[in-house]
Every structure is written in structure tokens, then in C-alpha cells.
Amino acid sequence: MWPVFWTVVRTYAPYVTFPVAFVVRAVGYHLEWFIRGKDPQPVEEEKSISERREDLKLDExxxxxxxxxxxxxDKLEFAPKAVLNSNLPEKN
Incomplete structure (x- = not known):
């Protein structure tokens, strides 16, 4: 008898566990909000780092x-003038 019982339980397990899990989750959800109280205030979304960076660049x-x-x-000041003028003939 036990092998038949375990075969039936194993065969129909998804049909039994899903509704049980659904009911447990629903009860837990409502219990959590009952304990916490009223709904939380909506949180304003923060700007991402790339959006903040773009805003800073636009402000600049x-x-x-x-x-x-x-x-x-003026942009070529980073290089020493001796290197840039090494192949030029000297002016007298």
C-alpha cells in the first residue's frame, strides 16, 4: 500500500504544492502588511551616475x-620645444 501511496504523491505533487505555496505566500504577505501598518511612502528614483555626470557636464x-x-x-605646450625643433635648421 505504501508504494502506491508514494507513487500517487510523487505524481500529483506539483498539483498539491503550488496551491499550498500560493496560500502560504498570500497569508504571509497580508500578515506582514498587517504588522507593518499602512503602505510605505513611494520612494523617489535617484538619478544614475551617468545621468548625474551628464548633468554636471551640461552645467559646466x-x-x-x-x-x-x-x-x-598652445595645446602643444606639453612637449618640450627642443624635441619639436630638433630637425629644423638653426636660424642665425
Whole structure:
């Protein structure tokens, strides 16, 4: 008799466990909200790091005058002049 019982339980286990799990979860959910009290206040979504970075870049760009740009000669100041002029003939 026991082998037949365990075969039936094993065969119909999904049909029994799902409704039991559903009822247990529903009772637990409502019990949790009964203990906590009223619904929590909605939380405002925070901006992501990339959105904050873009906002900072836009704020920085708003304060600049885009007609004033650095010349290319001034951008080459990082390299020593001796290296750049090593192949040029010396002027007397």
C-alpha cells in the first residue's frame, strides 16, 4: 500500500504544492502588511551616475563661451620645444 501511496504523491505533487505555496505566500504577505501598518511612502528614483555626470557636464558647458577656443600652438605646450625643433635648421 505504501508504494502506491508514494507513487500517487510523487505524481500529483506539483498539483498539491503550488496551491499550498500560493496560500502560504498570500497569508504571509497580508500578515506582514498587517504588522507593518499602512503602505510605505513611494520612494523617489535617484538619478544614475551617468545621468548625474551628464548633468554636471551640461552645467559646466552652460557657463563657458564657446567662441573662445585654445589655439593648436598652445595645446602643444606639453612637449618640450627642443624635441619639436630638433630637425629644423638653426636660424642665425
Amino acid at each position: 558647458l552652460l557657463g563657458k563661451d564657446h567662441t573662445q577656443v585654445v589655439s593648436l600652438k
